[in-house]
Amino acid sequence: MSWSDERVELLKKMWGEGQSASQIAKELGGVTRNAVIGKVHRLGLSNRNGSGGSADKSDTKSKTTAKPAKPKPAPKAAKPQPKTESAAPPPIPASRIKPIIPAGQPLPPQPSTNEIDPAALAKVNEIEKKAKKLNLMELTERTCKWPVGDPATPDFWFCGLPVQSGKPYCEAHVGVAFQPMSSRRDRRR
DNA sequence: CCCTGATTCGC
DNA sequence: GCGAATCAGG
Numbered sequence: 001m002s003w004s005d006e007r008v009e010l011l012k013k014m015w016g017e018g019q020s021a022s023q024i025a026k027e028l029g030g031v032t033r034n035a036v037i038g039k040v041h042r043l044g045l046s047n048r049n050g051s052g053g054s055a056d057k058s059d060t061k062s063k064t065t066a067k068p069a070k071p072k073p074a075p076k077a078a079k080p081q082p083k084t085e086s087a088a089p090p091p092i093p094a095s096r097i098k099p100i101i102p103a104g105q106p107l108p109p110q111p112s113t114n115e116i117d118p119a120a121l122a123k124v125n126e127i128e129k130k131a132k133k134l135n136l137m138e139l140t141e142r143t144c145k146w147p148v149g150d151p152a153t154p155d156f157w158f159c160g161l162p163v164q165s166g167k168p169y170c171e172a173h174v175g176v177a178f179q180p181m182s183s184r185r186d187r188r189r
Numbered sequence: 190c191c192c193t194g195a196t197t198c199g200c
Numbered sequence: 201g202c203g204a205a206t207c208a209g210g
Contacts, residue, residue, distance in 0.1 A: 020193065035202070
């Protein structure tokens with residue numbers, strides 16, 4: 001496989017969208033994430049908004065062969081969140097979350113959507129925009145299994161983003177799924 | 190352990 | 201130019 005124009009385009013697009021190298025590699029097919037990363041570097045893309053790993057990689061002494069030196073060219077000035085969003089009106093119409101779990105797995109406590117941390121909900125709405133939208137078959141042990149939409153419609157899919165820990169959901173969904181049992185104003189009745 | 194990106198270096 | 205191997209970090 002070579003880097004055809006189209007493939008490079010897709011690479012750029014996805015990288016720009018913040019997709020991970022491995023995800024891009026999967027999408028392209030025929031390449032590994034290393035290939036993607038290598039290409040990204042060669043293309044001169046590399047850091048998108050500072051995030052992900054660390055931009056600072058200390059030089060690694062001498063390994064096997066003598067390494068001359070590794071001067072640290074100071075990057076550009078600090079970029080305070082470019083926020084380059086042109087057309088992205090997130091109306092979020094019927095973005096109702098109706099969690100329904102595939103098999104016998106920990107069910108998310110039906111979010112009442114009114115007793116959940118608003119910030120957490122906002123986060124969910126945001127990540128759901130770039131969810132992988134996997135179907136049941138594509139779920140793996142480490143893809144977020146948070147269901148979105150109505151299982152009875154074609155708009156049903158699973159988040160599919162990388163799960164946070166040993167949990168079944170990604171960070172955002174864990175946020176709304178595992179609300180600290182509190183705020184529950186113990187209203188005896 | 191899973192993942193991320195970064196870098197190096199033989200091809 | 202390419203990307204596996206390796207590195208470094210979360």
